[in-house]
Amino acid sequence: MSEYVRIFDTTLRDGEQTPGVTLTPEQKLEIAVQLDRLGVDVIEAGFPVASEGERRAVKLISEAGLKAEVCALARAVKEDIDAAMKSDPTTIHVFFSTSDVHLRIIGVSREEVIEKVQDAVSYVKDHGFICEFSPMDATRTDLAFLKEVSKAAEEAGADRIDIPDTVGIMTPETMRELVSEVKKAVKIPISVHCHNDFGLAVANTLAGIEAGAAQAHVTVNGIGERAGNAALEEVVMALHLLYKKKTGVDTSKIYSLSQLVRRLTGVPIQPHKPVVGDNAFAHESGIHVKGVVIDPSTFEPFKPELVGRVRKLVAGKHAGRRGIKTILEESGITPTEEQLSEIVRRVKELGDKGKTVTDTDVVAIARAVIETPPPEKKVLDLRELVVVTGTGVIPTSSVKLDIEGKEYVSAETGVGPVDASLKAIQRITQNLAKVSLKEFRIEAVTGGSDAVAEVIVKVADERGNVVSARGAREDIVMASVEAMVNALNKLLARRAP
Numbered sequence: 001m002s003e004y005v006r007i008f009d010t011t012l013r014d015g016e017q018t019p020g021v022t023l024t025p026e027q028k029l030e031i032a033v034q035l036d037r038l039g040v041d042v043i044e045a046g047f048p049v050a051s052e053g054e055r056r057a058v059k060l061i062s063e064a065g066l067k068a069e070v071c072a073l074a075r076a077v078k079e080d081i082d083a084a085m086k087s088d089p090t091t092i093h094v095f096f097s098t099s100d101v102h103l104r105i106i107g108v109s110r111e112e113v114i115e116k117v118q119d120a121v122s123y124v125k126d127h128g129f130i131c132e133f134s135p136m137d138a139t140r141t142d143l144a145f146l147k148e149v150s151k152a153a154e155e156a157g158a159d160r161i162d163i164p165d166t167v168g169i170m171t172p173e174t175m176r177e178l179v180s181e182v183k184k185a186v187k188i189p190i191s192v193h194c195h196n197d198f199g200l201a202v203a204n205t206l207a208g209i210e211a212g213a214a215q216a217h218v219t220v221n222g223i224g225e226r227a228g229n230a231a232l233e234e235v236v237m238a239l240h241l242l243y244k245k246k247t248g249v250d251t252s253k254i255y256s257l258s259q260l261v262r263r264l265t266g267v268p269i270q271p272h273k274p275v276v277g278d279n280a281f282a283h284e285s286g287i288h289v290k291g292v293v294i295d296p297s298t299f300e301p302f303k304p305e306l307v308g309r310v311r312k313l314v315a316g317k318h319a320g321r322r323g324i325k326t327i328l329e330e331s332g333i334t335p336t337e338e339q340l341s342e343i344v345r346r347v348k349e350l351g352d353k354g355k356t357v358t359d360t361d362v363v364a365i366a367r368a369v370i371e372t373p374p375p376e377k378k379v380l381d382l383r384e385l386v387v388v389t390g391t392g393v394i395p396t397s398s399v400k401l402d403i404e405g406k407e408y409v410s411a412e413t414g415v416g417p418v419d420a421s422l423k424a425i426q427r428i429t430q431n432l433a434k435v436s437l438k439e440f441r442i443e444a445v446t447g448g449s450d451a452v453a454e455v456i457v458k459v460a461d462e463r464g465n466v467v468s469a470r471g472a473r474e475d476i477v478m479a480s481v482e483a484m485v486n487a488l489n490k491l492l493a494r495r496a497p
C-alpha cells in the first residue's frame with residue numbers, strides 16, 4: 001500500500017447529477033477554484049457532450065490555470081470524446097457498460113465492448129490526453145470479463161482503470177476482493193468510485209484503497225445520484241487519521257468548501273453528518289461538556305480546527321453548570337455562584353419547555369440575571385402578571401408587585417400587552433418614584449418564535465436619575481416586565497439615603 005492516495009473529485013459531474021441540482025458554468029468554476037485550493041488531484045468538471053453549458057463549464061475550468069488535473073467525462077464513442085476534447089481538459093474519463101444487465105439493454109456484445117473501449121482509449125491517447133477508463137457497473141460485471149476489459153484498456157494506453165460500484169451494492173469485503181483481482185490483471189493504477197445506496201460508500205472506498213487502489217472518487221458532502229457518492233470529507237479524514245495515509249488535501253479548508261457546495265447546490269447537510277454536519281462538534285450533555293472543557297479528546301475523535309471548524313457547546317437542558325460557565329466566560333461574563341445557579345435554573349427551565357438554548361440565549365439570560373439585584377437589595381419584586389390581548393379586546397395587563405413585603409395590584413390598558421404592563425408597574429410605583437420610559441428596545445432575538453428575547457429599557461425619574469436594565473425571557477411581555485422591574489430596583493437603590 002502506497003502512502004499517498006490520490007483524490008479524484010467528481011462533485012461537479014456525479015455530484016451535479018443529484019436530482020434537482022444544476023450549477024451554472026460560473027458556479028462550477030467557483031467550486032473548482034476552491035477544490036483546487038483544497039488540494040484535490042483531479043477535478044471532474046462535467047460531461048461536455050451533454051449540453052452547451054457543460055462544455056462551457058469544463059472549458060472555463062480548464063482555462064483557469066488550476067494545479068489539479070481537469071477531467072471531462074465521455075462515453076466510449078467518438079462524438080463524446082470530440083466534445084470532451086474541445087473543452088481542453090487534461091484528462092478524459094471514458095466509460096462504457098460492461099455488466100450483462102447493461103449490455104442486454106444497449107444490445108452490445110462483449111466482443112464489441114472490447115473493440116469500442118480500445119478504439120476510444122487509443123483515440124484519446126492519440127490526441128495527447130490522460131485517459132482514465134471506467135467499466136460501468138463493474139461490480140456486477142462477470143469477473144473474468146472485467147479483467148479482460150481492463151487489460152484491453154491498458155493495452156490501448158489507458159493511464160488508470162476505475163472500478164465504479166455504480167449501484168452501490170458492494171461490501172468492504174467484496175470490494176477488497178474485487179480490487180485485488182483487477183490489480184492482478186493490470187499494472188496501471190486503480191481508482192474506486194463507490195455509491196452510497198447501503199451507506200457503505202466510504203467504507204467500500206477505504207476497503208478498495210486497503211486492497212491497493214491508488215485513487216478515490218469522491219464528492220463534497222457526498223452528493224450524487226440517488227443516495228450519493230463517497231463523501232470527500234469523510235474519506236480524507238479517515239485516510240489521514242485512521243489509515244495514516246497522505247493526500248494532497250488541506251483539511252482546514254474542508255468546512256468552507258462544504259458550505260459553498262451546500263449553498264450553490266441547495267442540497268442541505270444533515271445535522272449529524274460526519275465532519276461537516278452542524279452537530280459534528282456540538283456537545284450538549286452535562287457530562288460531555290464537562291469532559292470536553294477539561295480535555296476535548298474525551299468526547300471528540302479529532303479537533304474541529306482540523307477541518308476549519310469550532311467546537312459548539314449547546315446549553316440545552318443537559319448542559320451542566322460547567323458548560324454554561326464556560327460559554328459565559330468566553331463572552332467575558334463572570335457571574336457570582338448565586339447568579340450562576342439562577343442562570344442554570346432558567347436555562348434548564350427553557351430546555352424543559354422543549355426549546356433549544358443557544359449560546360446567545362445563555363448570554364442574554366446571564367446579562368438579565370446579573371442585572372437583577374440579590375433578594376436582600378430588592379425593593380420590589382414581581383408576584384403576578386396577567387395579560388389579555390387579541391382582536392376585539394383592549395390589551396389589558398394586571399400586575400401584582402411586592403414592595404418591601406407588601407403586595408400592590410394595578411391594572412392598565414395600553415396599545416399592546418407590553419405597553420399595558422409597563423404602565424401598570426409605573427402606576428403602582430408612582431409613590432416611590434415618578435419614572436418615565438426613555439428607551440425601549442429588543443436587542444437579541446435568536447432563532448424562531450420561541451427564541452429568547454432580550455429587552456433593554458432606559459428609565460428616568462423626576463430627579464434626573466437615569467438607569468438602564470435588561471430582561472431576557474422567551475416571552476416578550478415577561479422580558480419587558482423583568483427589564484422594568486430591574487430598572488426600578490436600580491433606580492430605587494440609587495435614591496435610597
Ligand SMILES: [Zn+2]
Binds near residue numbers: 014164166193
Ligand atoms: Zn457515479
